[in-house]
Amino acid sequence: MSTKKTETTAAKDPADWVTGDEPMTGPQESYLNTLAQEAGTEVPADLTKAEASEKIEELQEETGRGTPKTRKRAAKKSAGA
Known part of the structure; x- marks a missing residue:
């Protein structure tokens, strides 16, 4: 039996996550703080x-x-991968 991960699972909409709340x-918090610093913005600490x-x-x-990463994913989808 194959345990191959599908792209559909990885690309699930965060609004549909069982643990999204x-x-x-x-x-996530660490990476968000890094991105926010680079973007010159602040991120609320109480996000889900x-x-x-x-x-x-x-x-x-x-x-x-x-x-x-987004370009690679789009290229795979358009190629039928």
Whole structure:
């Protein structure tokens, strides 16, 4: 039996996460603080996991950190991978 991870699981909308209402994780908070510093903005300390994920994506786009990964994912989808 294969245990291959599908892209669909990884790309699930944060609003649909079962644990999305839980407080953000330590790594999320750390990365958010790094991105916020680069973007010259502040991030609320009481975000949920889902909110933190969405804010990370927003700040990655703003700072240019998320662009290469996003391009790779889009290229795979368009190639049918």
